[in-house]
């Protein structure tokens with residue numbers, strides 16, 4: 001699962017080599033599953049949700065107390081736009097151990113992959129860095 005080739009699952013999911021780092025401890029290997037996101041996917045989701053939220057302003061502006069709903073829909077649209085336009089890879093699976101305490105590290109829900117990606121160890125409370133050989137996103 002760590003040879004970097006597409007696995008054919010989840011629309012082109014891949015499993016690049018990865019490790020969990022913590023300063024002062026030896027890195028531990030980790031198994032990850034990523035979905036590289038194309039520019040079309042990112043901009044489609046970003047602009048789609050931006051337009052949906054801003055279109056909702058036309059409805060929520062009639063609900064008292066008016067201004068909070070309008071501002072909420074406006075900034076929620078911007079939040080989704082930034083969230084999806086930055087999501088070059090989605091991390092869908094994580095299986096590793098903490099370099100300090102050896103506790104199993106898993107993922108609760110799919111999320112945007114940062115590089116390095118921060119993982120909070122629930123047992124020892126340390127902030128681990130998940131480093132992957134980030135694949136180039138599709139055009």
Ligand SMILES: [Zn+2]
Nearest residue numbers: 098101121124
């Ligand atoms: Zn730990």
